[in-house]
Amino acid sequence: MTTAPSHGPSIAHRLGRAMLYLFLVIAGAALLVPFFWMVMSSLKQPSAVFSVPVRWIPEVFDWSNYQELWSATGILTWIRNSLFLAVTVTLLQTLTASFAAYGFARIRFPGRDVLFLAYIGTIAVPWQSYMIPQFIILSNLKLSNTFWSVIVLQAFTAFGVFLMKQYYETIPEELSEAARLDGLSEYGIWRRIMLPLAVPAIASLVLLTFVQTWNDYLGPLLYLRNPDLWTLPLGLQGMASNLFDTNYSLLFAGLTISVLPIAIVFLLGQKYFVEGMATSGMKG
Template sequence: MSTTVLRKDSATDGAPPSGGAPSRARTEPRRGRSRAGRVVGQVLLYTVLTALSAAILVPFAWMLVSSVKLDAEVFTVPIQWIPKSFHWENFADIWTEIPMLTYLGNSLFLSVVITFLQVLTGSFAAYGFAKVRFPGRDALFLAYIATIAVPWQAYMVPQYIIMQRIGLVDTHLSLILLQAFGAFGVFLMRQYYQSIPEELSEAARLDGLSEYGIWARIMLPLSKPALASLALLTFVFTWNDYMGPFIYLTSNDLWTVQLGLRSFVGVYDSRYAMIMTGSVLSVLPILVVFLLGQRHFVQGIATSGMK
């Protein structure tokens, strides 16, 4: 009996304990495979993102290359990515052939004024919808936001008739009044205001601060990312707007840069190289604005519920 017990004990002593080296040996290959899988997934993800980014940049690269070509070389098949000769004089000639500086100044004026007014009115209305309690607030907000779904072509003619009867056609003021208010800006700012604790507003009211003071002294300083996002989106939209200036502006000295490029489109032919040169010049301000405000833009979108 003692011999049997000793044999069992010796057999037990030689067996590996549960959870020992063999179990670690089994988990280590799994961890290695999972780590390799993550690396392969990241490589595939970055490859897809790189390919998509390159596809997005191809039209811009073609526009940039075409801006230093002759008109006959712009639409050659296949595309000639490296011109035989670079015509850098296109960037000097465009300033004398059309009043490019006037067009850029008009676009800048409209973009800055409309952006300022949209940020002001959008943030102020959003504060009322987010922090002020009054009967029918939510229903009014839904009705206002529902106007985003109405296409502009549905009320384009009534708007023009109104502006014509009050004598604002062929003035910058018509575009400013029509675009100074936007439901999208109200929605964007309201989503951000709702992320600010209500206790701040209640404490300010107890201290005797008015609703205007709460908006100006508490809400606006805390909502800089959302304000930057709204300003950036509005500026880009206004700068690139073509149909609005096309409908309301008839005088050449009031044209924006988008309308000014029409000067190179003739009845029988078009100066495509100059159009590309002007397009490159019109893109540069937008590029600068995006580079300067991209950090605030991403932060504002990420924290306003528009993920």
């Protein structure tokens, strides 16, 4: 008498899966522990931040750190400046990258592939190698110490073009051909067909660009010397510049606030971000 073969997962498979989940839980906890400590430190008295032994949860939650942060610092101005730059740069990069990527993906012209490779090759060139010539050029154009200096430098992105082109190439060419037969221009094809179908890639580009611009420190440090133009990273660095008088509870409160917009944007676009990165060939 023969027994029917079992089609369920084997013990070794279940054990391997359980070990994988355990590893992911430990890795996730390791990533969240510093963030948890930062949030808890923002609710402590300054003398209790670096207490020995470490107190992960304060005995008394001190919310006055946030009140003092809003009243005694220029954090509202820093947030407004960071938000203005992040939103403006994100909109411009999304527009320019999606439009240029359509040209590289759908329009055939002499030297297209060579030009694309040359443009993408600029990703490998570190910004530090040409930031001095850029600074001289922008200073001569009277753009230094204005928001325009940061906006002009970050309005175009080779990585965004690459990301959008990879996604455009997953869209069937037959849709563009049918639109051309119906008399739709290339601009109309890009706006009415490609953009609606490329929402996941656009969401990925928006998220990456917003996070990068929001956290950017070196660019604003070089070009925004007026304290009224400081972004949030510059303002927080100014708070921490005096090592002897730094109120670390206040500083951690500012860091906690700086993380919130990124967390909100990521949670809102997480579904599209994962889908866009996977479909664009950026996974793994």
